[in-house]
Amino acid sequence: MFETVLKCTKCGKEYSLASGIYKCEKCGAPLDVQYDYDSIRDLIEDNDSWFREPPRVWKYWMFYPVSNLRKIVSLNEGGTRLYRMKNLEKKLGFGKLYVKNEGENPTGAFKDRGSSVEITKALEFHAKKVVVASTGNMAASVSAYGSKAGLEVTIVVPEGTPIGKLVQAVVYGAKIKIHGSTYDESLAESERMAREEGYYLTGNYHYRVEGQKSTGFEIFDQLRFDSPDWIVVPIGAGTHLRAIWKAAKEFYELGLIEKLPKIAGAQIEGYDAIVRAWKERKPITPIKEKKPTVASAIAVKAPVDGENVIKAIDESEGYLGAVTNEETMEAGMMLGKEGLFVEPxxxxxxxxxxxxxEEGIIDKDESVVIVATGHGLKDIKTWESFIKL
Ligand SMILES: [Zn+2]
Known part of the structure; x- marks a missing residue:
């Protein structure tokens, strides 16, 4: 309603919102939706009851590029709880430690926030069928929302994808198309289907970013319109981290929070292309080899929003780091003792x-929000192989 144009995150070229493109036609970089923030400010300032509404994805509808609120596709996503981890904060020496538990979303992962906006946009573009290249949480989420909206959903996956990873998407009604031997080949096929066969392309594109901003909006809202010192986010494609930083800047711009958080991003060992590029101040080089990992949901070789992650980290004076498989599983066990079962x-x-x-990058008095992106039952195989009875 308050959106104005699409703008390239790299070269700055602007496009009409009606153009229906997925990335910059000039340089190939991801696009970003721009807004008329003065109008959003006027709307919120005149509306006291808005501040008291419970946090949910669509509470923040004025920050999404949606033209008709009666046509939104929703499964009651968002509104996930922000837990204070008192035992853990004492044990690890944090000022305050919270976990935003995204496993409480309808399909068990944070992706539902983005899917709700993205599938709503698909209907606005009069789509009849949608396609996504994914073998995991994205596939399940797009399938649930696409089917709910009455759309035909096709998931493109590479050969050899274990059936276990596709079960949820199939139950939600998706068709599976096997194409290529790598994820990149499946992604290229999904883009071809969008170009040549009339599919609406879903995935890590600009409308998903808009819905994912709600993770950030809700964190600030749940802290009574205050910002923590740090928000720490796992990085796969980097789209979620980029979205949370955009949410912070939007709330700050509108005076809804008084300070900006520092953003930190976690990659898993073996898939740390962004961390390396950031530390060495070099362009991102995609990972070539496939390595064993406990964190398959974020084991991304060529992160599409990698450069936007680095921009967010630099702007927020944040931090990027890679963690080992062992450190990850141990951290998962620690969350378990606080009553949370998360995917690795x-x-x-x-x-x-x-x-x-431990290294003093986070000070002992600082408050930290951890974003736990998915439910532990999403990746039970990895947990099974780790636990010895
Ligand atoms: Zn561009």
Whole structure:
């Protein structure tokens, strides 16, 4: 409603919102939705009851590029709890430690926030069928929301993808198309289907970013419109971290929070392309080999929003680090003792925060929010192989 144009995150070229493109036609970088923030400010300032509404994805509808609120596709996503971890904060020496538990979303992962906005946009573009290249949480989430909206959903996966990873998407009604031997080949096929066969392309693109901002909005809202000192996020493609930083800047710009958080991003060992590029101040070089990992949900070789992650880290004076498989599983066990069962990829954020505290990057008085992106039942195989009875 208050969106204005699409702008390239790299070269700055602007495009009309009606253009229906997925990335910059000039340089290939991801796009970003721009807004008229003065109008959003006017709307919120005149609306006292808005501040008292419980946090949910669509509470922040004015920050999404959606034209008709009666046509949104929702499964009651968001509104996930922010838990104070008193035992853990004492044990690890944090000022305050919270976990945003994204496993409480309808399909068990943070992706539902983005899918709700993305599938709503698909309907606005009169789509009949959607496609996504994914073998995990994204596939499940797009399938649930696409089917709910009455759309045909096709998931493109590379050969050899274990059936276990696709079960949830199939139950939600998706068709599976096997194409290529790597994720990159599946992704290219999904983009071809969008170009040539009339599919609406879903995945890590700009409309998903807009929905994912709600993780950030809710954290600030749940802290009574205050910002923690740090927000620590696992990085796969980097889209979620980018979105949370955008949310922080938007709330700050509108005077809804008085300070900006520092953002930290966790990658898993073997898939640390962004961390390396950031530390060495060099361009991101995609990972070539496949390595064994406990964090398959974030084991991304060529992160599409890598450069936007580095920009967010630099702007927020934050931090990037890679954690080991062992540190990740140990962090997952620590969360378990606080009553939270998360998928291993989620635990990378706590593993990184623990290291940052030990190294003094996070000060003893600082408040930290960990974003736990998915439910432990999402990746039960990895947990099975770790636990010895
Ligand atoms: Zn560009």
């Amino acid at each position: 990829s989620s635990a990378t954020a706590l593993a990184l925060a623990k290291t940052m505290r």
